[in-house]
Amino acid sequence: MTRAELIKSISKENPFISNQDLICKVLISEILTMKLKCGDSLSQNKLSIDFNLSRGPVKLALEKMESNGYLAHDETGAFYVAKPGIRFAADIHSFKRQLDLLAANQALYDISKDRLELLHECYVSMSKSFNEKNFVRFCHCDLKFHQTIVDASQNTFLKDTYTRYQNLFLFMCICAETDERLFGRLLHQHQKIYIALKNRQSEALQDAVNAHYSSLILF
Structure with a gap:
């Protein structure tokens, strides 16, 4: 367009x-x-x-x-x-990490079969984008993956916050250096998040989300 x-x-x-x-x-x-x-x-x-x-x-x-x-x-x-400065990027990642942890914990026991299927579709789209080396689309799929978890949490505050800041979250990812190894790790961690939600594994879910954001420090 x-x-x-x-x-x-x-x-x-x-x-x-x-x-x-x-x-x-x-x-x-x-x-x-x-x-x-x-x-x-x-x-x-x-x-x-x-x-x-x-x-x-x-x-x-x-x-x-x-x-x-x-x-x-x-x-x-x-x-x-602009390319986000280190401090600005760290603040945004820390903020989003807390939102994602809250959403994942709230969605853990209430996520429906339909939401899990949608989450899996997001992961498949991320995998396809990674294989095609389309990292911009990967970032869009990444955000949709987390948005699906937020929606499944049924927390109005989290939904409103994600809607308000989703462009900023996406901007942070897209402005990152394109490092295929990093996106490979992110793909693996999203798979772990999906499996932990599917199997209702609280500790594994926490570890997967934390590992996801530890990788993002490299951005």
């Missing part, structure tokens, strides 16, 4: 979206699909033309994305797609 098509689609979906939020949503979507990659610069003039807006709302949108960790700016004031 081109930027023009994406703008049209988002505007149609939400006719009352503000100009600033529209810009943010489009640019985040482009980052999460790797149309924009870490280090890519963003021209305010081009964005003004693409969105048919003055530079004022464009700059405000870029500043908002910078405050949320998606962008950074250089000494000239030009914005570019």
